[in-house]
Amino acid sequence: MRIHFKTSYDHDIRLFPDLWSFGVYAALLVIAVILPWLMDDFFLGEVTNVLIWAIAGLGLMLLTGQTGQASLGHAAFLALGCYSCIIFMEQGWPFLIAFPVAGILTGVVGTIIAIPAIRLHGIYLAIATIALSILADDIIVLLDPITDGVSGKFAPMITIFGIEIERWTTPDRFYWLVLAITVLCTLAYRNLLRSPLGRAFAAVRDSEVSASAMGVHIARTKAAAFGLSCAITGLAGALMGFYAGAFNNETFSIVISITLLMMIVIGGLGSIHGAFFGAVVVAFLPQFLSMAKDLVGGSSVAIPGLETGVFGMILILFILFEPMGIYGRWMKIRIWFELFPFARKDMFKRQKSYLKTERLR
Amino acid sequence: MSQLLEIENATLKFGGVVAVNDLSFSVKEGEVYAIVGPNGAGKSTVFNLISRFYDPYAGALRFDGQNLLARSADAVADLGIARTFQNIELFDHATVLQNLLVGRHRHRRTNMVQEMLFTPKVRREEERHRAAVEDVIDFLDLQPYRDKMIAGLPYGVRKVVELGRALASGPRLLLLDEPASGLSVEETQDMRWWIDDIRKQMGITVLMVEHDMGLVSGVSDRVLALADGAKLAEGTPAQVQSDPAVIEAYLGTGVV
Amino acid sequence: MGETVLDIQNIESFYGPIMAIRGVSLKVEQGQVVTVLGANGAGKSTLLKTISGIMDPEKGQILFEGREIQGMEPHKVVGRGIVHVPEGREVFPLLTVEENLTLGAYTRSDKAEIEKDRQMVFDYFPILAERRHQEAGTLSGGQQQMLAIGRGLMLRPKIMLLDEPSLGLSPLLVQEIFAILKRLNKEEGVTMMLVEQNARVALELADMGYVMEVGRIVMDDTSERLMESEDIKAFYLGHQEDGARGERRWKRKKTWR
Amino acid sequence: MEVVQLLVSGLANGCVYGLIALGFVLIYKATEQVNFAQGDFMMLGAFVCLGLTNAHYMGLPFWLAAPLAVVIMAVLGYLLDFFVLRHLFGQSQTAVVILTIALGFVIRFVAGVIWGHEPQTLESPLAVGDFNLGGVVLGMADLAVIVVTVLLTLCLYQFFQRTRLGLAMQAASQNQMAAYFMGIPVKRVQGMIWGLSGAVAAVAGILFASKGAIEISSGLLGIKAFAAAVIGGFGSLPGALMGGLIVGVIEPFASYYFPAGYSQIAPYALLLLVLVFRPHGLFSQVRIKKV
Amino acid sequence: DTQGVSDSEVVIGSVNDLSGIFAAVGVPAVNGANMRFDEANAGGGIHGRQIRFVVEDNGYQIPRAMQGYNKLLNRDKVFAMLLSLGTPMNTAGFKLLDPKGIPNIGPLSAARQMLQEPVDNKFIAFSSYYDQVQAGVTYLAEEFDAKEVCAMYIPSDFGKEIAESTADTAKALGLTMAGETTHKPDELDFVGSLTKLKAAECDIVTMALGVRQGITVVGTAKKLGWTDVKFLNTSAGFLEPVAAVPGGVTDGLYAASGWQDLYARASDPVPAKFIADYQAKFDQPASGFAMLGYSAADTVVRALEAAGPELSHETFLAGLESLNYLDELTGGQISYGPEDHRGADEIVISVVEGGGWKTLAVK
Numbered sequence A: 001m002r003i004h005f006k007t008s009y010d011h012d013i014r015l016f017p018d019l020w021s022f023g024v025y026a027a028l029l030v031i032a033v034i035l036p037w038l039m040d041d042f043f044l045g046e047v048t049n050v051l052i053w054a055i056a057g058l059g060l061m062l063l064t065g066q067t068g069q070a071s072l073g074h075a076a077f078l079a080l081g082c083y084s085c086i087i088f089m090e091q092g093w094p095f096l097i098a099f100p101v102a103g104i105l106t107g108v109v110g111t112i113i114a115i116p117a118i119r120l121h122g123i124y125l126a127i128a129t130i131a132l133s134i135l136a137d138d139i140i141v142l143l144d145p146i147t148d149g150v151s152g153k154f155a156p157m158i159t160i161f162g163i164e165i166e167r168w169t170t171p172d173r174f175y176w177l178v179l180a181i182t183v184l185c186t187l188a189y190r191n192l193l194r195s196p197l198g199r200a201f202a203a204v205r206d207s208e209v210s211a212s213a214m215g216v217h218i219a220r221t222k223a224a225a226f227g228l229s230c231a232i233t234g235l236a237g238a239l240m241g242f243y244a245g246a247f248n249n250e251t252f253s254i255v256i257s258i259t260l261l262m263m264i265v266i267g268g269l270g271s272i273h274g275a276f277f278g279a280v281v282v283a284f285l286p287q288f289l290s291m292a293k294d295l296v297g298g299s300s301v302a303i304p305g306l307e308t309g310v311f312g313m314i315l316i317l318f319i320l321f322e323p324m325g326i327y328g329r330w331m332k333i334r335i336w337f338e339l340f341p342f343a344r345k346d347m348f349k350r351q352k353s354y355l356k357t358e359r360l361r
Numbered sequence B: 001m002s003q004l005l006e007i008e009n010a011t012l013k014f015g016g017v018v019a020v021n022d023l024s025f026s027v028k029e030g031e032v033y034a035i036v037g038p039n040g041a042g043k044s045t046v047f048n049l050i051s052r053f054y055d056p057y058a059g060a061l062r063f064d065g066q067n068l069l070a071r072s073a074d075a076v077a078d079l080g081i082a083r084t085f086q087n088i089e090l091f092d093h094a095t096v097l098q099n100l101l102v103g104r105h106r107h108r109r110t111n112m113v114q115e116m117l118f119t120p121k122v123r124r125e126e127e128r129h130r131a132a133v134e135d136v137i138d139f140l141d142l143q144p145y146r147d148k149m150i151a152g153l154p155y156g157v158r159k160v161v162e163l164g165r166a167l168a169s170g171p172r173l174l175l176l177d178e179p180a181s182g183l184s185v186e187e188t189q190d191m192r193w194w195i196d197d198i199r200k201q202m203g204i205t206v207l208m209v210e211h212d213m214g215l216v217s218g219v220s221d222r223v224l225a226l227a228d229g230a231k232l233a234e235g236t237p238a239q240v241q242s243d244p245a246v247i248e249a250y251l252g253t254g255v256v
Numbered sequence C: 001m002g003e004t005v006l007d008i009q010n011i012e013s014f015y016g017p018i019m020a021i022r023g024v025s026l027k028v029e030q031g032q033v034v035t036v037l038g039a040n041g042a043g044k045s046t047l048l049k050t051i052s053g054i055m056d057p058e059k060g061q062i063l064f065e066g067r068e069i070q071g072m073e074p075h076k077v078v079g080r081g082i083v084h085v086p087e088g089r090e091v092f093p094l095l096t097v098e099e100n101l102t103l104g105a106y107t108r109s110d111k112a113e114i115e116k117d118r119q120m121v122f123d124y125f126p127i128l129a130e131r132r133h134q135e136a137g138t139l140s141g142g143q144q145q146m147l148a149i150g151r152g153l154m155l156r157p158k159i160m161l162l163d164e165p166s167l168g169l170s171p172l173l174v175q176e177i178f179a180i181l182k183r184l185n186k187e188e189g190v191t192m193m194l195v196e197q198n199a200r201v202a203l204e205l206a207d208m209g210y211v212m213e214v215g216r217i218v219m220d221d222t223s224e225r226l227m228e229s230e231d232i233k234a235f236y237l238g239h240q241e242d243g244a245r246g247e248r249r250w251k252r253k254k255t256w257r
Numbered sequence D: 001m002e003v004v005q006l007l008v009s010g011l012a013n014g015c016v017y018g019l020i021a022l023g024f025v026l027i028y029k030a031t032e033q034v035n036f037a038q039g040d041f042m043m044l045g046a047f048v049c050l051g052l053t054n055a056h057y058m059g060l061p062f063w064l065a066a067p068l069a070v071v072i073m074a075v076l077g078y079l080l081d082f083f084v085l086r087h088l089f090g091q092s093q094t095a096v097v098i099l100t101i102a103l104g105f106v107i108r109f110v111a112g113v114i115w116g117h118e119p120q121t122l123e124s125p126l127a128v129g130d131f132n133l134g135g136v137v138l139g140m141a142d143l144a145v146i147v148v149t150v151l152l153t154l155c156l157y158q159f160f161q162r163t164r165l166g167l168a169m170q171a172a173s174q175n176q177m178a179a180y181f182m183g184i185p186v187k188r189v190q191g192m193i194w195g196l197s198g199a200v201a202a203v204a205g206i207l208f209a210s211k212g213a214i215e216i217s218s219g220l221l222g223i224k225a226f227a228a229a230v231i232g233g234f235g236s237l238p239g240a241l242m243g244g245l246i247v248g249v250i251e252p253f254a255s256y257y258f259p260a261g262y263s264q265i266a267p268y269a270l271l272l273l274v275l276v277f278r279p280h281g282l283f284s285q286v287r288i289k290k291v
Numbered sequence E: 001d002t003q004g005v006s007d008s009e010v011v012i013g014s015v016n017d018l019s020g021i022f023a024a025v026g027v028p029a030v031n032g033a034n035m036r037f038d039e040a041n042a043g044g045g046i047h048g049r050q051i052r053f054v055v056e057d058n059g060y061q062i063p064r065a066m067q068g069y070n071k072l073l074n075r076d077k078v079f080a081m082l083l084s085l086g087t088p089m090n091t092a093g094f095k096l097l098d099p100k101g102i103p104n105i106g107p108l109s110a111a112r113q114m115l116q117e118p119v120d121n122k123f124i125a126f127s128s129y130y131d132q133v134q135a136g137v138t139y140l141a142e143e144f145d146a147k148e149v150c151a152m153y154i155p156s157d158f159g160k161e162i163a164e165s166t167a168d169t170a171k172a173l174g175l176t177m178a179g180e181t182t183h184k185p186d187e188l189d190f191v192g193s194l195t196k197l198k199a200a201e202c203d204i205v206t207m208a209l210g211v212r213q214g215i216t217v218v219g220t221a222k223k224l225g226w227t228d229v230k231f232l233n234t235s236a237g238f239l240e241p242v243a244a245v246p247g248g249v250t251d252g253l254y255a256a257s258g259w260q261d262l263y264a265r266a267s268d269p270v271p272a273k274f275i276a277d278y279q280a281k282f283d284q285p286a287s288g289f290a291m292l293g294y295s296a297a298d299t300v301v302r303a304l305e306a307a308g309p310e311l312s313h314e315t316f317l318a319g320l321e322s323l324n325y326l327d328e329l330t331g332g333q334i335s336y337g338p339e340d341h342r343g344a345d346e347i348v349i350s351v352v353e354g355g356g357w358k359t360l361a362v363k
């Protein structure tokens, strides 16, 4: 069992609680960096995919996990980020400018959309964002001159300081790019959590009344959450565009929005780890199932849609097994090991719990 | 002493219910002012008016000469008015420390971008907030609970945390809605000393609603008795407690 | 009196890894009023919740009228005649006062009697009659407390578990409520288990008293004798007002800074 | 004339949305859970009936198959609660949302395996026969939908308003613990409402299928019904019907008057518009918390 | 050496929709292809190589399609792609097929983009939606002396291509494009749109809708008493269930497609055998897309044979481009060449009659 002896406030403010966890994350980063030498292109591509989903998950997590605003429309912001980044690049902007500007643009649009959305709660916000996601599809079609409508667009080559980066031809470079962006987004997220705005997000989530009594401007805080969330999501969207290579109005469909929300809930709402765990499950599970299918029953379709069906079943089990998400389970396992051998068998047995209405705000 | 808070002819109705009825009173800088009255008299509603959760139908509210009605709920906090709630409204999925730090929100001096980069200024500010919050923790003896989640704390501790959150904001006026309800005699005792210190050492004006007459008479300078949203009596604790109307409507004869 | 209706044996209850009740045993006899005192977080509410089935104990037994009820679903416990008036009101906020009371009688089907009881509750708390069509969530704190108690009465219980019934009530109403409880106990013979911070009134009403501390019962006796006890006087009845303070100030000190 | 025709068919469609929305609202009103699989329930109900009645499958007479399908779906709904949702009792609503979304995947998969992926037509006596009232055409199925929806809404409304069980369900959704304290068997009540909404879904599915062909992805309709429920004010039964009618009526008018490319936006644009002005729907069920 | 080829095996991949909105197309097609490959494998394979057909489900979503491509190309190392479904998925896939020169054969999309540059590795089995609509409208216009043409379509590349072709054909024939309506896949009712088109006095309405929707449209039009209009489907709606709707709801619906209906030719021995075999193997009635899948797989088998024992992309493409045969199952002449990457060029006009498709003309 590790015990923290705290000798200054910095201990709580620091990124890592102790040397051990710093070591763990440093090791993780080193492994991540040398990954292209450890894996073949197939797995590297999948890891890249997981990271991109994780960035999108971080974006939604900020809004849903941190601020308590459930959005089922984040595919719209993925689309906006993707389209704007690529359109900027088509205008001749270098990636290093187009990419962040796309993120900022998405954030700004998200903030504007937040203005009416701020008064919505729970299910109402969810459906409003679903509508947004559906409308995004139509708007892309209607904006044909800019977006090329249903024909879609192709992602151009990324060049950074003369280095060419492309998902299929240089998967390792593309992976490193995504990794770098993931690390940056995670850091920014973590920084927010340990500063006033992050706490204001949590305050708005838990009690709007007392947050405003403490001087938190509810509308502004929610708008900030929306803006930041959309900005990060926009970045992920741009990367998804580069990952897919080609995209059109059907690429960022409502299904993607739903998958994104599923991902963070299964990962564990309200934690950075959750976004990553969720991304691993949601992005890699279908691939895993299809590989498993190859191993078990040969390669042809035994039962159509089996993978999706099994995917759904596994998600159900995940939720039943641990409604608090994988992160919740992870914490329990950690505590168990830290307490070992003093952990009690029933320690994590769920005590009965009860809900109260959410119709009071 | 000058008037810190002035309520003039405030009226608020909920449908047919007149919760606050043409009520006027004022609180002087540096005093402890208590509101008592039967259940449903409109005490919490007065607090909610001051916090700007409700708009009065008529009347004026002034804090330190400024018109409160021109401000929104969060801007009221910025003036230095902090409050607690009758039914406890904490941030349940955060620790005690984080709750108190939210209390510091009105002292935020950094912006979103700085915070995302966690610039040295943010760090300095964090340390400053932290020091202020630690003072509150010391003052209220909350050390054992510092890193505990609110969700698992006993009722009494939550009450104290809520007081702490309000104090952490460094207010000029503190609104306490039934600070001692649900506290044991011993804890009520503590509450009494705390309120005393808050006023004397920190120089914070306190406006409080309370049913525990022991506490009310122990700490308050003046008492307002409210019934059906209107003033029943006002004066020193002794005056109000001996007012026949107050005894009739609120105190009872004390015989069980 | 005599006959034991509620027999709690060695109960242990947990919130996840936190042990809130550490082996509590107590007996309540038919027609008795038993009060449980204790500081914040002692586990009083947890004890009541465990009895009414809202929480499952990990160890121990609870016998009601000789039959085990621990770990049962709460509505079945209610069906046996145990009603729990919880801490913190817990009314149905979007239903009217009247509907809340109707639900109090959910387990009953004797229409006429229900109507009589409703009238009784309205007599006890006239404000509720006046506000019968108001949504319960918009009542003032004290009004909600009245509603919660009134709703509990509508169940016509054999035994009532009352968790801080005086919370947020005006002094006048506290007197009234305790008068009502006394009448119920004397006239209807309702057994009661009462958790109160207002120890003085509680002990005056009760026959027996238990004192809990960090999940254990540390003292039990008749109320008369408890009221005489120095410890009780000091900590629960509030006698030595000034002495306690200085002590508490340095009792817990910071371990780091 | 045309306007009347548009209105009449809009109302008939609106009732289908209303029926699905009713299922959403039922569950929400009694448990505050949101069933994202309600659309798939409807699809399943339709296919169960089709499986029972179509000559290619079991070939039972329609008037036997339809009630049977309703019963089967009710049982399925109850079992679903019993075996799955009950394990999430007291857990956050998001968990249920994710669970029902995943459940939708599973339902579509299973239905695909049983009935295949191609559209099929229910052999329903309601499918044939139209009424022509002075140029305005109303299909038999349309008429049935309207009648059934209105009746069902009325009955359910009365059920929640007048019966003890209905009241208990509302109570259970507002405060589970307090409901238990009143002796309400909260979990069983929840199972009952899932059963009921399964039955409503089956009714919706059968009527929908009588209006045209069905396929495995017909459950997609759920999203629009969801929008309808929200327009009405999630949790209000008359609101669900009202929301359904609004969405149903707006559609034919939009396709008639708006240019191609814009018409299909109408329902969602309307939804957003309603939410801007009434953030919790027309018959709002959300209150500001009293502190 | 070439990826996906060993002495004993050749791996063919497909990114298909087995669970999404086009599962009704993808599933039978994959079944059909499997049937053909099983036959080839049972006969000892081709030049000693067994064919392994690996299918990834994309659920009609781009991200999942990309995962499918990644797996097929980088893990299974497929030799060629066959019957991949969905226009956007296919175009996204080209990004990685083209650099590696992996052939993309018989995609389940008749969009014109399926033969975009570079074309050397792309082969499509039949005519494009564009050509189908052109032929269909021309036929109907001649036959019924039509004046006004309209279009109903879903806002997708598929819908757009059909709308464009409708407009272009109308212009070329000197007809007027009188109106158009768009529809989402979850649209329930078409009274508004049909009333609008009826008011515009359309004589021909081309349709690019979901399968269920197409049925509803025709039924609703009849209900509204609008009987003097000709609805025209393309290969995307050229399905048995459309014709088999009880009560003759779809009677009189036209379709222009790249092949003849399977059941229209059920009396011929090869289609009859196929129908029986398919039913026996999958316990489901065969469908047009099952036939298409079989036929596309057949093309691959023939190309592999023609490529000879030394299998590489060059030999395979050469083999494919040398093919010219009568496909007895579809009844069409399949011919490929260096300049001709479209197998069947013919367009078949059919009409629903008595619960089945009846062939009217072959162009």
Ligand SMILES: Nc1ncnc2c1ncn2[C@@H]1O[C@H](COP(=O)(O)OP(=O)(O)OP(=O)(O)O)[C@@H](O)[C@H]1O
Pocket: B014, B015, B017, B018, B019, B037, B038, B039, B040, B041, B042, B043, B044, B045, B046, B086, C134, C138, C139, C140, C141, C142, C143, C168, D290
């Ligand atoms: N939103 C509302 N709708 C209708 N009536 C309301 C609403 N809010 C408060 N009331 C009524 O206004 C009156 C004043 O309520 P308030 O909460 O201010 O009482 P209080 O003095 O704080 O009482 P307590 O001591 O019981 O907390 C009560 O009668 C209450 O029922």
Ligand SMILES: Nc1ncnc2c1ncn2[C@@H]1O[C@H](COP(=O)(O)OP(=O)(O)OP(=O)(O)O)[C@@H](O)[C@H]1O
Pocket: B151, B152, B153, B154, B155, B156, B157, B182, C015, C018, C019, C020, C038, C039, C040, C041, C042, C043, C044, C045, C046, C047, C087
């Ligand atoms: N939901 C919970 N999760 C975790 N721990 C809890 C939870 N509820 C209570 N506890 C812990 O259990 C212990 C007993 O709590 P309980 O509420 O029974 O105390 P109590 O004696 O009723 O106090 P009070 O007088 O404040 O109501 C406390 O230490 C508390 O921290």
Ligand SMILES: CC(C)C[C@H](N)C(=O)O
Pocket: E022, E025, E085, E086, E087, E088, E108, E109, E110, E111, E158, E235, E236
């Ligand atoms: C036949 C259909 C499956 C084709 C599909 N509409 C596409 O082109 O994407």
Ligand SMILES: [Mg+2]
Pocket: B043, B044, B045, B086, C140, C141, C142
């Ligand atoms: Mg109050």
Ligand SMILES: [Mg+2]
Pocket: B155, C044, C045, C046, C087, C163
């Ligand atoms: Mg308690």
